[in-house]
Amino acid sequence: MRRLGPADAEMFAALDREIFGPEAWPEGIIEEQLAHDRIVAIGIDGESGLDAAGMLGLGIEAELLTISVRPERRRQGLAKMIVRRLLELAVGAEACFLEVRASDEGAQRLYRELGFSEVGRRRRYYRDDDAVVMRIDLGLTI
Ligand SMILES: CC(C)(COP(=O)(O)OP(=O)(O)OC[C@H]1O[C@@H](n2cnc3c(N)ncnc32)[C@H](O)[C@@H]1OP(=O)(O)O)[C@@H](O)C(=O)NCCC(=O)NCCS
Secondary structure (H helix, E strand, O other): EEEEEEEHHHHHHHHHHHHHHHHHOHHHHHHHHOOOOOOEEEEEEEOOOOEEEEEOOOOOOOEEEEEEHHHHHHHOOHHHHHHHHHHOOOOOOOOOEEEOOOOOOHHHHHHHHHHEEEEEEEEEOOEEEEEEEEEEEOOOHH
């Protein structure tokens, strides 16, 4: 597991495309985000590129921006490891928020296990789905 920077944009974009298809972020946007001083990213290298990666926006209210794991590496605890590390890096944050597809019960379970709980819903946040907004209190880690 390692911190990612702008030099990893191509690998990050390739993983994103594999998982999110046409909804993946363009590589240029990923490169900008990886260079941003208020964004931290963590990745796990595989044999050909990244097996898993996640990105978090820093601030008083941190935001988990994306997390993805290559299908053949799922259910091995990689997402949990990455989110835990990202939350450790969110120094000074009072809370962390995220949005997850309402239909994605597996991801919601992952976040609940990490300590997040549902605080709201956004109708039609995705083209074809609502979003569940989840939050974890980080106050004690400041
Ligand atoms: C969601 C995702 C990141 C999970 O990654 P992962 O590395 O497989 O997750 P972990 O192995 O850390 O899972 C930890 C726990 O979360 C829960 N969980 C994770 N994925 C699950 C699923 N598909 N169904 C049910 N529970 C799931 C389980 O409780 C799991 O523990 P277990 O395997 O011991 O039962 C991965 O499936 C993925 O990349 N999905 C596509 C992209 C995506 O939807 N990202 C999330 C957007 S909000």
